[in-house]
Amino acid sequence: MVENRPVLDFLAHLVLALGVALVAFPVWIAFVASTHAPTRFLTGLVPLLPGDNLVETYRTMLTAGISTSGAPPVAGMLWNSLVMAVLIATGKIAISLTSAFAIVYFRFPLRQLAFWLIFITLMLPVEVRILPTFEVVAGLGMLNSYAGLTVPLIASATATFLFRQVFLTIPDELTEAARIDGAGPMKFFRDIMIPLSRTNIAALFVILFIYGWNQYLWPLLITTDDGYYTIVAGIKRMAEAAESDPKWNYIMATAMMAMLPPVLVVLAMQRLFVKGLVETEK
Amino acid sequence: MAAIEIDSVVKTYAGGVTAVRGVSVTIPDGAFAVLVGPSGCGKSTILRMVAGLEAITAGEVRIGGRRVNELDPADRDIAMVFQNYALYPHMSVRDNLSYGLRNRRVARDEIARRVAAAADTLQIGALLDRKPRALSGGQRQRVAMGRAIVREPAAFLFDEPLSNLDAKLRVQMRAEIRQLQRRLGTTSIYVTHDQQEAMTMADTLIVLNGGRIEQVGAPLGVYRHPATTFVAAFIGSPPMNLLSARVEGGRVLLEGAEILAVAGLADGPVTVGIRPEDLAPGASAPDPAVAFELAVDYVEELGNGRLVHGRHAGQEMTVAVAADVALGDRLALAAGRDRLHLFDSASGRRLAA
Numbered sequence: 333m334v335e336n337r338p339v340l341d342f343l344a345h346l347v348l349a350l351g352v353a354l355v356a357f358p359v360w361i362a363f364v365a366s367t368h369a370p371t372r373f374l375t376g377l378v379p380l381l382p383g384d385n386l387v388e389t390y391r392t393m394l395t396a397g398i399s400t401s402g403a404p405p406v407a408g409m410l411w412n413s414l415v416m417a418v419l420i421a422t423g424k425i426a427i428s429l430t431s432a433f434a435i436v437y438f439r440f441p442l443r444q445l446a447f448w449l450i451f452i453t454l455m456l457p458v459e460v461r462i463l464p465t466f467e468v469v470a471g472l473g474m475l476n477s478y479a480g481l482t483v484p485l486i487a488s489a490t491a492t493f494l495f496r497q498v499f500l501t502i503p504d505e506l507t508e509a510a511r512i513d514g515a516g517p518m519k520f521f522r523d524i525m526i527p528l529s530r531t532n533i534a535a536l537f538v539i540l541f542i543y544g545w546n547q548y549l550w551p552l553l554i555t556t557d558d559g560y561y562t563i564v565a566g567i568k569r570m571a572e573a574a575e576s577d578p579k580w581n582y583i584m585a586t587a588m589m590a591m592l593p594p595v596l597v598v599l600a601m602q603r604l605f606v607k608g609l610v611e612t613e614k
Numbered sequence: 615m616a617a618i619e620i621d622s623v624v625k626t627y628a629g630g631v632t633a634v635r636g637v638s639v640t641i642p643d644g645a646f647a648v649l650v651g652p653s654g655c656g657k658s659t660i661l662r663m664v665a666g667l668e669a670i671t672a673g674e675v676r677i678g679g680r681r682v683n684e685l686d687p688a689d690r691d692i693a694m695v696f697q698n699y700a701l702y703p704h705m706s707v708r709d710n711l712s713y714g715l716r717n718r719r720v721a722r723d724e725i726a727r728r729v730a731a732a733a734d735t736l737q738i739g740a741l742l743d744r745k746p747r748a749l750s751g752g753q754r755q756r757v758a759m760g761r762a763i764v765r766e767p768a769a770f771l772f773d774e775p776l777s778n779l780d781a782k783l784r785v786q787m788r789a790e791i792r793q794l795q796r797r798l799g800t801t802s803i804y805v806t807h808d809q810q811e812a813m814t815m816a817d818t819l820i821v822l823n824g825g826r827i828e829q830v831g832a833p834l835g836v837y838r839h840p841a842t843t844f845v846a847a848f849i850g851s852p853p854m855n856l857l858s859a860r861v862e863g864g865r866v867l868l869e870g871a872e873i874l875a876v877a878g879l880a881d882g883p884v885t886v887g888i889r890p891e892d893l894a895p896g897a898s899a900p901d902p903a904v905a906f907e908l909a910v911d912y913v914e915e916l917g918n919g920r921l922v923h924g925r926h927a928g929q930e931m932t933v934a935v936a937a938d939v940a941l942g943d944r945l946a947l948a949a950g951r952d953r954l955h956l957f958d959s960a961s962g963r964r965l966a967a
Binding site: 513530 | 696698699704705718
C-alpha cells in the first residue's frame with residue numbers, strides 16, 4: 333500500500349514524534365539532573381537545561397561513589413554488571429545451544445521427558461523460586477560471588493526452544509552430507525550448526541545481555557559485600573540512603589551510566605540482531 | 615574402483631512399514647546403474663542403505679567385496695550428491711569442496727591439488743571464493759559434483775540430483791554427469807523417477823516397484839523386452855498400450871480377430887502390449903498382425919508429430935502419428951507381429967517372445 337497524502341504523512345510523523353518525546357523526555361531529565369550541583373534540587377524543581385557540574389558529578393561517581401549512602405564507586409559496579417551480563421548471556425547461549433542440539437539430533441531414552449522438563453522451567457523464573465534458590469546458593473557458599481550472581485539465572489528454556497526451532501529448519505541432507513564428509517557429532521555442531529545459527533546467537537546475545545544487565549532483585553538479595561554490587565541494584569541502594577536527602581545529581585548520573593552499556597550493545601549488534609530475528613533463509 | 619553388490623537387502627522401518635522387500639543386484643566396477651521407479655518404490659531407500667544413511671534390516675551390501683553394513687557413511691569410501699545439493703551455506707565453494715578432505719586429515723597441498731583439479735574439470739574455478747547462495751542452480755549442482763569428485767571415492771551415489779533444475783539445464787547436466795563418470799570410471803548408482811533420464815543415462819537400468827526389482831538390464835533391452843506390464847507401462851513415453859485379449863487354441867485373439875499364433879500358451883486372458891510409435895496408420899506395416907480403426911477422442915500436438923488418444927472397442931489407446939488428425943476422425947492402424955508384446959494377465963509377466 334503506497335499512499336501519498338501530505339496530511340497523512342504529517343499525522344504519521346506527529347505520532348512518531350510524540351512517541352519519541354514520550355520515551356526520550358525522562359532520559360533527558362535524568363541527564364540534565366546529572367549535570368547540576370546538588371543544591372539545585374532543594375527547590376523541588378528540576379531544571380530543563382544542562383548545568384555545568386557534569387564532569388565533576390561523573391568523576392566523583394565513577395571513582396569515589398557516595399560513602400555516606402553506602403554506594404561504592406560506579407566503575408566497580410559497572411564492571412560487576414558487565415561480568416554478570418556477559419556471563420549470563422554467554423552461559424545461557426552455550427547451555428541452550430548444546431541442549432537444543434541434544435534434543436534435536438540425538439535419540440536417547442527419556443528424550444521427551446527432558447524436553448518437557450526444560451519446557452516446565454519456563455514457568456519457574458528466578459522471582460518465583462527466589463527463596464529456595466537463595467537457600468541453595470547460600471548453602472553452596474556462593475553468596476557474594478560472580479558464580480552466585482549468574483549460575484541460578486543461567487538455564488534458559490526460551491533460548492533452548494529458539495535454537496531447537498533454528499535447528500529444525502536445517503535440512504537433513506546437510507546433516508547427511510556432513511556425515512559422509514566424515515564429521516562426527518561435535519565437529520558437525522562446531523563447523524556447521526554454530527555458524528548457521530550465528531545471527532540467532534547474536535540476536536539472543538543482545539536480548540540476554542540486557543536481561544542480565546537489568547537483573548535487580550536477585551543481585552540485591554545475594555550481594556552484601558559492596559565489592560559485588562551491580563549497578564542496577566546499586567541505584568536502588570543510593571535512592572534509599574537513610575538519614576539524608578537523596579543526592580539526585582549523583583543518582584541520575586549513575587542511572588545514565590547504567591543505561592549506556594545496553595545501548596552500546598544494541599547499537600553494535602543492531603544489524604546482526606535484526607537479521608537474526610527476521611532471516612529465514614537457511 | 616569397486617563393484618557394488620546388493621544382496622537380498624530388506625528395509626523395514628520402525629513403524630512396521632517395509633520399503634524394500636529383498637533386492638539383489640550387482641553393479642559391476644565402473645558401471646553407471648540407474649534405479650528408477652515411481653515414488654515409494656524404495657529406490658531412494660536402497661541408495662541410502664548403500665550410503666549408510668539408513669540401517670539395513672536384512673541382507674548385505676558389499677562395496678569392492680567388503681561388507682559395509684556396519685560401517686559409518688564416512689568409512690564406506692562413497693560420495694553422495696543430494697537432490698537439494700546440501701552445500702554448506704556458510705562456507706565458500708572452496709571450503710565446501712575441501713571440508714571432507716580436511717576431516718580426513720589429507721595433506722594441505724594434496725587438498726589444494728584435488729580442489730584445483732575438480733574446479734578445472736567442472737569449470738567452477740572462478741567461483742571458488744563465492745558462497746553457495748551466490749550461485750545459480752546449475753553452478754550449485756556442479757559444486758555438489760565437485761564435492762563428490764575430490765573425495766576420489768570407490769562409488770558415486772546420486773539421489774535425484776537434477777530434479778531441481780529447469781528442463782534445458784537438466785538435459786545438459788545429464789550429458790555432463792555421464793561424460794564425467796566415463797572419464798573417471800567410478801562405479802555409480804543414480805536414483806531418479808524420470809524414466810527418460812534413466813534411459814538416457816544408464817549402463818544398467820534397474821526398474822523398481824513396491825520395494826522389489828521388476829527388471830534389470832541395458833536400457834534398450836528393457837525398452838524392447840519389458841519383463842512385466844509394469845515395466846512396459848513405466849519405461850517409454852507415452853507409455854505402451856496394454857490391451858486385453860484372449861488365447862484360444864494357440865491363437866491370440868483381439869476382439870475376435872487372430873493377431874498372433876503362439877504355440878504352448880494355455881487358453882485364457884492375456885495382455886497385448888503395443889508401443890504408440892509402433893502403430894502405423896494404414897496397412898503400411900510389414901506383415902501386419904493387428905489392424906483396426908481408432909475413434910479419435912483427443913489430440914496432443916507436439917509440433918514434430920502428435921499423440922492421438924482414442925478408443926478401439928472400448929479399450930483406450932495412444933498412437934504417435936506424423937499426419938494431421940482431426941477430432942472425431944477414424945484412424946486406420948496396423949502393427950507388425952514383431953512389435954507385439956504378450957503378458958500374462960494375472961501376474962503381468964512377459965510371455966514367450
